[in-house]
Amino acid sequence: MGMTFTLPKLTRKIFAYVKIVSIIISILIMLIISKASFSGEALRELESSLRIGSTFLSLLFRGLIVLLINAVLVALVRTLWFHFEKVPENTAVIKSGDLFMYKAGSIAGISRLQSELERIIESSRGSVVGIVNTIVSMGFSLAASDIHLSPGADTVEVVFRVQGNLYPMGKIPLRLYPHLVRRVKILSGLSIFKQGVPQDGQLNFEDTAFTARVSVFPTSNGERIALRLANVNARIMDLDNIGMPENILLDYKALLNRSQGMIVITGPTGSGKSTTMFSSLLNIQTQRKDSVNIVTLEDPIETNLEGFQQTQVGQATGLTFPTALRSVLRQDPDVIMLGEIRDEETASIAIRAAMTGHLLLTTVHANSTSGVFNRLSQMGVDPVQLSSAIHAVLSQRLCRQLCPSCRKIIELTSFHVRQLKLLGVEDIPEGPFYEAEGCTECLGRGFIGQVALFEMLLVTDHLRDFISRGLPAHQLSREARKAGMPTLLDHGLDFARQGKISLTELTRVVSE
Numbered sequence: 001m002g003m004t005f006t007l008p009k010l011t012r013k014i015f016a017y018v019k020i021v022s023i024i025i026s027i028l029i030m031l032i033i034s035k036a037s038f039s040g041e042a043l044r045e046l047e048s049s050l051r052i053g054s055t056f057l058s059l060l061f062r063g064l065i066v067l068l069i070n071a072v073l074v075a076l077v078r079t080l081w082f083h084f085e086k087v088p089e090n091t092a093v094i095k096s097g098d099l100f101m102y103k104a105g106s107i108a109g110i111s112r113l114q115s116e117l118e119r120i121i122e123s124s125r126g127s128v129v130g131i132v133n134t135i136v137s138m139g140f141s142l143a144a145s146d147i148h149l150s151p152g153a154d155t156v157e158v159v160f161r162v163q164g165n166l167y168p169m170g171k172i173p174l175r176l177y178p179h180l181v182r183r184v185k186i187l188s189g190l191s192i193f194k195q196g197v198p199q200d201g202q203l204n205f206e207d208t209a210f211t212a213r214v215s216v217f218p219t220s221n222g223e224r225i226a227l228r229l230a231n232v233n234a235r236i237m238d239l240d241n242i243g244m245p246e247n248i249l250l251d252y253k254a255l256l257n258r259s260q261g262m263i264v265i266t267g268p269t270g271s272g273k274s275t276t277m278f279s280s281l282l283n284i285q286t287q288r289k290d291s292v293n294i295v296t297l298e299d300p301i302e303t304n305l306e307g308f309q310q311t312q313v314g315q316a317t318g319l320t321f322p323t324a325l326r327s328v329l330r331q332d333p334d335v336i337m338l339g340e341i342r343d344e345e346t347a348s349i350a351i352r353a354a355m356t357g358h359l360l361l362t363t364v365h366a367n368s369t370s371g372v373f374n375r376l377s378q379m380g381v382d383p384v385q386l387s388s389a390i391h392a393v394l395s396q397r398l399c400r401q402l403c404p405s406c407r408k409i410i411e412l413t414s415f416h417v418r419q420l421k422l423l424g425v426e427d428i429p430e431g432p433f434y435e436a437e438g439c440t441e442c443l444g445r446g447f448i449g450q451v452a453l454f455e456m457l458l459v460t461d462h463l464r465d466f467i468s469r470g471l472p473a474h475q476l477s478r479e480a481r482k483a484g485m486p487t488l489l490d491h492g493l494d495f496a497r498q499g500k501i502s503l504t505e506l507t508r509v510v511s512e
Ligand SMILES: [Zn+2]
Pocket: 403, 404, 405, 406, 407, 437, 438, 439, 440, 441, 442, 443, 444, 446, 447
């Protein structure tokens, strides 16, 4: 039906009003019937044929007719209302009104939210709907990347990952937990009957700005839940502010201005690749004003970009990366952002696109910048094509930043020296170096915020030669370093000497 108007959901409150109005209308109808000359006469005739003589019986009879009219009216309104009311597609959804965003401020706000959550769990009297809404709201308020619900022997631990650190937020009694798991499963369209198998889904939000991937995993204590949060409307950072060192930033910006070729970003999950990618697209848009057609193929869409054409690919839509990429090339794009290259077909179409007048930004899973070339040639791409299509490979890692209020200077031990040597540091620079301590400011963690380490392998003529010959990753890496490539380690050591990160953190992330 082409009806455009919709009614709000028929709530109990609205229905009560409907009944009151209906009874008034019914009485009015009765009054009109008895006062009008024709119908009034007919009514009296009906009453006398039914032998209703007294005024009392007549009133009672007319009252019954009023109730009958009322019942018909109410039934009619209800039927019509259900026909036109706006029923949400999925009734199990976190409504925008339920997503009460807490004013968390920063890490310092965590302890306040902890006691708030405790209060809500205690006052919930077994209702898990409010608990789930509260946990999710707090997660988004703190810009947590993940929420973990891990059942133990006695209680269920609620843990948030914020800026790389884990923070216990509260405990849920075990007796409530099965209901909570059920609620989360219903909200994400997962089977509530399956319990011994892992399940993946997505939480349903009324406000599409919020997304959360859900993973349910069986453990001996019950089902463990992990939520990965993303706020699609999160602010995109300016490329100048993502922490890229000056020497890399200048070259990188110049590459973004090229009209064709490929730029690859690599790094482990949660290393901030998406942030760099979106900042890069924003930079391209700003540099080239309106004369650029930017399209993205993402799985899933993580951030909303104003003025870009974003397409969701993957299981949810049934659109695969190769199909989407092949079709989008016919849309005359200048710049293509491709979420990830993970198969042969995508790799070969992407390389061809990059060599035929498109600038392509993508990510590839590899251990290092030089490893990307090997990874792509394993996918069947000719090394000669790789060497001419790829302009640069950017690698990045996220480090937890030392809390400036409590970091402490350390003596370099033989253990530190050994660790650095293993990473390939020949000349260990002069300190001082720092370690994490912990104070009230950082809630005892010793870290506040995160910083990114960058490395960029720029494909120069010199290196192009090696790449086209299919040189193994470690040899290519050595050649690149000889040619002066700024490495993750260089960047990390700079930060370590500035007291931004600890040597422990540096060795942890660089050896990934
Ligand atoms: Zn501190």
